Amino acid sequence: MGRPAKSVEDTRRFVTMVAAHQGWKPIAEGEFLETLVQGLTTNHNRYGYYLCPCRDTLGARDQDRDVICPCTYARADIEEYGHCFCALYQSPEFQARGEEPRSIPERSPGRS
Numbered sequence: 001m002g003r004p005a006k007s008v009e010d011t012r013r014f015v016t017m018v019a020a021h022q023g024w025k026p027i028a029e030g031e032f033l034e035t036l037v038q039g040l041t042t043n044h045n046r047y048g049y050y051l052c053p054c055r056d057t058l059g060a061r062d063q064d065r066d067v068i069c070p071c072t073y074a075r076a077d078i079e080e081y082g083h084c085f086c087a088l089y090q091s092p093e094f095q096a097r098g099e100e101p102r103s104i105p106e107r108s109p110g111r112s
């Protein structure tokens, strides 16, 4: 028997938990948050792990390891730009300023 599918609610809880644990804020409620949570859920049910919703798989978990959410680059991106590559997670300071996330450089080798 396979693992039960993740629901969007499961993923919401996951995102909230990661943000709380890391001292980040999820992107404000809205359509873009819904899209990212849906993307993570779809990826989990398709690949078996929370592949970043803004990146394509390289074909296997081992090759995707650096971009399983929260990715290896999230901390550095949040420190440097105020948000991760997808803007799902943000620093409290960035969010308090009310800035719009922007397109930031891809740090994952082979995905730029």
Ligand code: SF4
Pocket: 051, 052, 053, 054, 067, 068, 069, 070, 071, 072, 073, 074, 084, 085, 086, 087, 088, 089
């Ligand atoms: S950029 Fe990293 S932290 Fe942000 S959603 Fe993608 S995998 Fe998660």
